[in-house]
Structures are given as structure tokens and as C-alpha cells.
Amino acid sequence: MNTGIGTYKKLKDLLNELLVTLSKSSDPFKIDVNRYVKELEKIFPYIDIQSLDIDSEIIYTLTDIVKKQKEWLKNKSFLFLLGSLIALIKIAKMNSEDLANELTKAWKPIVSLEQITFNEILRGMNYMSQKKFIVFEEGILKEVKDFNQDGLLKDFIKKTFLEEYIRKVERHLSVLFKEKNIVEYGVLIGSGDFKEKYMRGLALSYLAREGRIILYYDAIEEKVYILKPEYSNNKEYESIVIRVS
């Protein structure tokens, strides 16, 4: 049977627990009001004058929480209605770039790293073993003295394929740079046959790799521009995939 002191202690513990939960979270729905009411119901027959104050304080706090829950719901339902309206306006009025920008502001993607499994290595080895090394068989690599990245760039690629195109592209660029400091990639690549465009693209990649031009990608316009090297502060290389079609 509950004594006066026992009832007082129980009520005090209940109030403390309620206040601690309240201070930890700003969400009024974190508090299970129903549980507190049930607890109070159990204690109610034993409440005396001494415990009355504390009992009324709990009831007052619970009433306040219910009031906050009501306000929260009212606010959320308004936001939901407003949100739906804004969503429909955005759908109707925004173009694809604006829509992409809107999402970017609200997007925090998951970061994860892929692991290479033993099976993947085996699959890769299998693929490599089936490839035919045409360049070795045809003897094109005789041009290369050292088989390394620089050797490939300086000797093999340049001498074998690109020299003519590099000259052509550089001449064209120097004419265009006299008019403007920035040249659109597509203008330089031109609209000739595919092989011509492809070779010019390769020549530009070579010049960019050598640091003789800068390729700048404008993500919004989805266009690539060519700049003079003096416009770069960045000394690091960055790969850009450019589609030549």
C-alpha cells in the first residue's frame, strides 16, 4: 500500500522524468502522454494534500505538451499544403537546369567505396588474357624508346598520329584567340567528318595535357571552352570526358 511519502516520491520521479525528456527533445511527440496519464491514474487514489502540488504540476506540463502537439500538427499540415502548392509551381515553371539546381541544394548523397573482390580480379585477368596486342604485332611501338607514360605522349602518340593535327589546331586557335580569350570547344572541333573531329579532339587533349591550353567545363551550360594557359591558377590536372559526335 502506498504511503504519503511513497506517493510523493513516485510523483516527484515522474515529474523529473518528464522534465528530462522534455529538455532532451524539441519534438513534443517524443513524450508518451498516454503513459504518464495512466501512471497518474494508478497513483491518484493515494494522493494527499502534500502531493497535490506536484500532481497538478505534472498535469499542467502534460497539458502544455498536448497544446504543443496540436500547434505542431497545425503547422505541419499548413507546411504540407504550402509544400504541395510550391511543388506544383516549380514543376510548371522551372526548366531542367533550375530543377537540377533546386535538387542540388537539398541533396546530401551517400558515400561508399566499392571493394574489388577476388572474382572481379579473375574476371579482369581473363579479359586481359583474351585481348590481342595489335600494336606489338604490327610493330607500331618501335617508335617508342621507353615504354612509359611520357614516352607514349612525347614520342609515340605525337609522332605517329597527331603532329599534323596539333599544328592545324594550334594555327586555328591562334586566329581565334586574337578575337576572343575564350573559344568554344565545338567551334574548334568543327563540323567536318568524324575522323577529322576525333583527331582534332585528340590534338586538343594533347595540348591540354602539355599545359599549352586549358579546357574549362561549364556544368550548367554543359559546354567545354578552351582558354589560354595564363588563365589557370590550378596546376593540377583534371580529367574531363568530352563527347565528340
Next chain:
Amino acid sequence: MSSKVPLNKIRRASRVLLFKSHTKPGIKGWELRSQLGEKYIDIVLATDKIFREYLGLRIVAVNADGRKIEIKNENKNSLRKATFLVLVDQPLTIRDLKTAGWRIDEIASLSLILLYLLSHNGVANINDLRNLLVSKISNARVNYILSKLLRLGYIEEKDDKIIIGWRSKIEIDFEKLLGVV
């Protein structure tokens, strides 16, 4: 808190959290506990602090409904069942997303679909979405984009309808997208 957690534990936690070991990214609380020990929550919180301060990343825990839960205040049982993930914690640019393999029309499509779903109680008919996408992007890309978003979990198919996917619930702040905050 981080000063009490040994650095090797933080390194281990980083590996476990970042490496994808299942089809979906993320790791369950019970898996973390088995790898990091009883005090795995302290280790996760210390790792999170380092991620936030130095890497611009943060660790989140989500429950089975895809709702984010507070790692600090949630009870042990819920945390054991929760999935722990690492998210980017800084504003991104279109260029960042393009570097990660996204095209502008794909980002715009996801934005459009989410806005449509949010204004239609989270459910839409796939043909309605197709018609909506055709009004903004090239018709030839619509099916590819829809299948990509379905494959990655940004949208899901349920009873012939399209609903918001698990990944969108975790990665995208819908209130910010709607502009109501």
C-alpha cells in the same frame, strides 16, 4: 569523447562504414557492434566528429522506414537494428554531381519526380511520370533515366505505382527541396 576512443578503432570504424559490403550501402548496428565491440556507439560518434571536421562527411543512422534517428539519444535496441551510413555534409554543386556520374537531365528528372510525388501524397502512376518527364527532357532518355533511378533506389515500384525510394528518403531534404524551410 573522441580523446577516449583509440585511433585504431576510429580507423577500423571508417573502413567498416565506408566500404560497401552489401548490395545496398551502409552497415547495421549489430554488425558494427560485432566489429567494434560493445562501445561501438562511442566509436561511431568519435568517427563522426572527425568526418565532420576534416572530411565534410557525416554518419547517420536510419531505421527500417528510412527515417533518420539520433545516434546519441536513441535506445540501444533501435540502434542495433538501424543502418549506419556516411553522407556528404557539405553543399554540392552540379559539377560535383557530374563528376560522380550524373547528367543534368538525370538530376532534373529526379527533382521533377520527387516534386511530383511530394505533391501527390508520395504515389504516382508511371505513365503520368513519363508524360511529365517528356515535357522537360528528351523523350529518348526517359526510360533510361527511370530505370536508373529505380535501380539506384531513388524511386521504387509498388503495386504498379511509383513511390519515393529508400535512397531519396535518406539523401534528400524534402522540405528544402520544396522550399518550405
